[in-house]
Amino acid sequence: MIDRKITQQISSAEDLAKVAAEQLEWQAQYQHRVFVCMGTACQSVQSGAVLAALQTEIKNKGRENECLVSPGGCQGNCASAPLVSVPEQDLLYQTVQPADVEEIVDALAGKPVSRLLCDNKGDFFSKQNRVVTNHRGLLNPESIEDYIAAGGFRALLKALAEFSPDNVVQELQKSGLRGRGGAGYPTGLKWSTVAKARAEQKYVICNADEGDPGAFMNRSVLEDYPFRVLEGMAIAAYAVGASKGYVYVRAEYPLAVERVTKAIRSAEKHGLLGNKIGSMSLDFHVEIRLGAGAFVCGEETALISSIEGGKGLPCPRPPYPAESGLWGMPTLINNVETFANVVPIITNGAEWYATIGTPRSKGTKTFALSGRIINTGLVEVPLGTSLRQMIFDIGGGVPDGHKFKAVQTGGPAGGCIPEEHLDATIDYETLMELGSFMGSGGMIVMDDSSCMVDVAKFFMQFCAAESCGKCVPCRVGTAHMHDMLDRITKGEGTMEELGQLESLCDVVKFTSLCGLGQGAPNPVLSTLRFFKSEYLAHIVEHTCPAGVCAPIGQDIRRPTCALSP
Amino acid sequence: MRVVTLKINDQEMSGREDEDILHVAREHGIEIPTLCQLDGISEWGGCRLCLVEIEGSAKLSAACVTKVSEGMVVNTESERLSGYRKTIVEMLFTEGNHICSVCVSNNNCELQDMSSDLKIDHISLPYRYPARTVDASHDLFIFDANRCILCTRCVRVCDQVEGAHTWDIAGRGIQSQLISDLHQPWGESDSCTSCGKCVEACPTGALFEKGKAAGEMVKDPKFLVYLADMKAEKS
Amino acid sequence: MSVKTRAIRKIDAVKVPSDDKRWLIVAAAMRKHGSAQSALIETLHSVQSSFGYLDDIALAFVAHSLRIPLSKVYGVATFYSHFRLKPQGKHNCVICMGTACYIKGSVKLLQKVDQKYGLKVGNTTSDNQFSLLEARCLGACGIAPAGIFDGRVLGNLSPALVESQLDSWLKESTANETKSPS
Ligand SMILES: Cc1cc2nc3c(=O)[nH]c(=O)nc-3n(C[C@H](O)[C@H](O)[C@H](O)COP(=O)(O)O)c2cc1C
Ligand code: SF4
Ligand code: SF4
Ligand code: SF4
Ligand code: SF4
Ligand code: FES
Ligand code: FES
Ligand code: FES
Numbered sequence: 001m002i003d004r005k006i007t008q009q010i011s012s013a014e015d016l017a018k019v020a021a022e023q024l025e026w027q028a029q030y031q032h033r034v035f036v037c038m039g040t041a042c043q044s045v046q047s048g049a050v051l052a053a054l055q056t057e058i059k060n061k062g063r064e065n066e067c068l069v070s071p072g073g074c075q076g077n078c079a080s081a082p083l084v085s086v087p088e089q090d091l092l093y094q095t096v097q098p099a100d101v102e103e104i105v106d107a108l109a110g111k112p113v114s115r116l117l118c119d120n121k122g123d124f125f126s127k128q129n130r131v132v133t134n135h136r137g138l139l140n141p142e143s144i145e146d147y148i149a150a151g152g153f154r155a156l157l158k159a160l161a162e163f164s165p166d167n168v169v170q171e172l173q174k175s176g177l178r179g180r181g182g183a184g185y186p187t188g189l190k191w192s193t194v195a196k197a198r199a200e201q202k203y204v205i206c207n208a209d210e211g212d213p214g215a216f217m218n219r220s221v222l223e224d225y226p227f228r229v230l231e232g233m234a235i236a237a238y239a240v241g242a243s244k245g246y247v248y249v250r251a252e253y254p255l256a257v258e259r260v261t262k263a264i265r266s267a268e269k270h271g272l273l274g275n276k277i278g279s280m281s282l283d284f285h286v287e288i289r290l291g292a293g294a295f296v297c298g299e300e301t302a303l304i305s306s307i308e309g310g311k312g313l314p315c316p317r318p319p320y321p322a323e324s325g326l327w328g329m330p331t332l333i334n335n336v337e338t339f340a341n342v343v344p345i346i347t348n349g350a351e352w353y354a355t356i357g358t359p360r361s362k363g364t365k366t367f368a369l370s371g372r373i374i375n376t377g378l379v380e381v382p383l384g385t386s387l388r389q390m391i392f393d394i395g396g397g398v399p400d401g402h403k404f405k406a407v408q409t410g411g412p413a414g415g416c417i418p419e420e421h422l423d424a425t426i427d428y429e430t431l432m433e434l435g436s437f438m439g440s441g442g443m444i445v446m447d448d449s450s451c452m453v454d455v456a457k458f459f460m461q462f463c464a465a466e467s468c469g470k471c472v473p474c475r476v477g478t479a480h481m482h483d484m485l486d487r488i489t490k491g492e493g494t495m496e497e498l499g500q501l502e503s504l505c506d507v508v509k510f511t512s513l514c515g516l517g518q519g520a521p522n523p524v525l526s527t528l529r530f531f532k533s534e535y536l537a538h539i540v541e542h543t544c545p546a547g548v549c550a551p552i553g554q555d556i557r558r559p560t561c562a563l564s565p
Numbered sequence: 566m567r568v569v570t571l572k573i574n575d576q577e578m579s580g581r582e583d584e585d586i587l588h589v590a591r592e593h594g595i596e597i598p599t600l601c602q603l604d605g606i607s608e609w610g611g612c613r614l615c616l617v618e619i620e621g622s623a624k625l626s627a628a629c630v631t632k633v634s635e636g637m638v639v640n641t642e643s644e645r646l647s648g649y650r651k652t653i654v655e656m657l658f659t660e661g662n663h664i665c666s667v668c669v670s671n672n673n674c675e676l677q678d679m680s681s682d683l684k685i686d687h688i689s690l691p692y693r694y695p696a697r698t699v700d701a702s703h704d705l706f707i708f709d710a711n712r713c714i715l716c717t718r719c720v721r722v723c724d725q726v727e728g729a730h731t732w733d734i735a736g737r738g739i740q741s742q743l744i745s746d747l748h749q750p751w752g753e754s755d756s757c758t759s760c761g762k763c764v765e766a767c768p769t770g771a772l773f774e775k776g777k778a779a780g781e782m783v784k785d786p787k788f789l790v791y792l793a794d795m796k797a798e799k800s
Numbered sequence: 801m802s803v804k805t806r807a808i809r810k811i812d813a814v815k816v817p818s819d820d821k822r823w824l825i826v827a828a829a830m831r832k833h834g835s836a837q838s839a840l841i842e843t844l845h846s847v848q849s850s851f852g853y854l855d856d857i858a859l860a861f862v863a864h865s866l867r868i869p870l871s872k873v874y875g876v877a878t879f880y881s882h883f884r885l886k887p888q889g890k891h892n893c894v895i896c897m898g899t900a901c902y903i904k905g906s907v908k909l910l911q912k913v914d915q916k917y918g919l920k921v922g923n924t925t926s927d928n929q930f931s932l933l934e935a936r937c938l939g940a941c942g943i944a945p946a947g948i949f950d951g952r953v954l955g956n957l958s959p960a961l962v963e964s965q966l967d968s969w970l971k972e973s974t975a976n977e978t979k980s981p982s
Contacts, residue, residue, distance in 0.1 A: 045955065251845070291882075372904075468738065468879075480656070500689065504652070732871055
């Protein structure tokens, strides 16, 4: 791979500026640059082979001094993978195969290869506002040089040189940034609590457990912007007075683990992590910890006990991790995207950030659009965007002539929002009022081919399987609720049982120890609120209107033995 | 340690700020139902029976793990709370297999007492009838998983008081089960000292002495408090 | 005394359980984390990636080496669904059952595997050719339904695609057998 590596330590803002200038100069020697997406989705359809083929092709043509091919990040529209972009021509090629590379190379500076063109001016791209993912995939995620050339680590050195820790916290408070891990707790407020706590040792933890099924924003941000997440963590460490940090990533994300591990190493090598960062007062060491397949470990107290080497069992709060967290020390724990937002806030200022979004929900949010929707993928929009814009403008609506039924947000603790509420805006409060939840940003679209009772059962099965078992209502209650939903989908449910299901929802919601149990009833409550008729169809008429539990019009009760095929 | 004043069920009282609601209430004669809590070992917060309402908070709080604070107004009894408690106890009955009449702990069982205190006259949730086993490999004791409510009192007492850590919970969620060592028969456990503390600490008929007939097993875990006090005195 | 207990009693912390080189990797992983109790999960990860699963011997060795009670190690190993206590097949097929994949019909993929190979989630074919697992979400929801075949993420799966992938494993194994009859 053609790559430029620097060896020097960076010990001042001047050093950083020099490295950036040199890297830009080096990049400028090349007339043409091509980026091949090396995200998870693209790699799964062999974008690695496309990258290699492009490099060989350029070499064979003797053009290696004018064309530079780099691995890039996710373009967002992963469904069209593998994607290749040519920024100077403002072109995006989709579903590229190794056999296509000759044409692509020949077309550099010439006429584009029209049969591979992806419409990168359409609503999917133009209606987004990219703050966290602002490089739009045009950045080599493994190159610290490219990150620095793109302005990386400037925010960290600026904070260290020009801000007191207090100033940083104030800046965050002014920005209005709220936690992107789900609940939307004001980030500046959390930072100030940890900063105020007095202790010998404090920790910063990046929550990259992203357990919501159907959500992959954090994976993408970690894969594409590992340095930015680390930079955000370092700024946080400076603000709260921590010297040690952990990135807790789920083991199902091997690429993210690899990229973060490499990024830590290369930042350390260049003096941008470790002791005396940028030759200034901050010492900050970061380690990576792997999850091992337990959704509950995304809950902060469970995550902490997992880092300590034990089971991920949640603990009652208070005390909050900000007062007593990892090894009993004050601990700042934020989501990947929260940390990634810190860099643009410090770079561009809190006032700028606060202009994006709504009065109570500032900034942008990344979402993973998936399910029954034309443009699946990763998108970033200002908070306050309406669900309709998201699903029909950006997402392109529902494919194959089907009819939109609901959008599920907030993961297993979230809810299903129906057509009549599509004009609601995406922000913490509005989603909550609709019985759903911002969550980490999964947005799964369902059409008339989904049965909402079946969907509720799916989530309940998830919660029951992921319940840690520590507290009775969640351990036993989710199992009972799952069985009840299962009976309903088989036509064995009764109205009396439906009432019992509703009252169990109430018990589990209000008596469970942690957010998993407290949120587990939400998919049932929200489908009962908006799609009660589907429950009734199953219970009273023994039919499944969506044709999932049995073909449309057929009885969903299990046929008796004599009749069964 | 600062002393704070608070109100529990309209009664004014005071407590140290490092005390939890449960103990301050108890000192003043107010009983809050508990199952996983046991004096002399750490708190767990898992059974959720001790949930109480605190004025100004939308959430319910577990009294055994919530510290008192100045001006706190607590309510330990309400229709809503007793409804929740009943359902939770029903959940415990349906989770295992309990046949009181043949149980060694009949009439001396905290789970049974709880159901009569809460006036539970019938179980409306469906029984789950899990397939569970009885481990009689130990010379002195028997573990009957059918009656285990996963309160972890045995786990904690064995770890924190005896220092053996023979027990732990394997699996998670509804699949959770109590195991000894590497899921070996209790009698083959190298860590167990046969001290019997777990048996005394167990609130139900899940752990009992060999040779007891129905209704004969009476437990008394009060010694744990003396041990804890002695430990505190020494350090 | 059970066979299990006898085997476990032979293990101590000083010596690695056998001269299998892979134990050195495990020992190195423990050392890297200062052989502290907090290294448990990282150590189990290294055992599983070296040996493919965690058996009683490995659990006992890790417990003794890190000075953690046996039952606690067992508790942790069974709490996390990533850890496997049974040996796995030569090949590994993971089907995502996360929301996005579920909505896009991943159930049909599992049904296909069950129908054609009589294999349910969590099990391994009787000839140890492959294991079938399910995952929560691979973070590849954009190309749902997705799966992992021997470590490689594949998207837009159809029952036919899964079938052809599994068949290719079976073919490869019969090919190997004819090459080296044993
Ligand atoms: C069951 C459960 C799962 C969670 N999973 C995640 C997760 O995967 N990622 C995450 O960032 N936060 C998750 N959270 C929220 C965290 O507990 C915590 O609030 C968050 O990491 C705080 O970061 P923030 O303030 O930046 O949002 C989860 C919470 C619960 C109750
Ligand atoms: S609510 Fe569920 S996940 Fe949370 S502590 Fe209770 S049992 Fe565990
Ligand atoms: S443990 Fe208690 S509730 Fe269970 S059978 Fe025995 S006496 Fe009855
Ligand atoms: S008898 Fe003593 S050592 Fe043995 S399991 Fe019970 S508490 Fe632990
Ligand atoms: S055996 Fe007894 S003490 Fe131990 S968890 Fe079960 S019910 Fe609780
Ligand atoms: S992974 Fe390549 S576009 Fe998303
Ligand atoms: S006694 Fe408080 S939760 Fe069990
Ligand atoms: S739900 Fe299957 S990859 Fe996310």
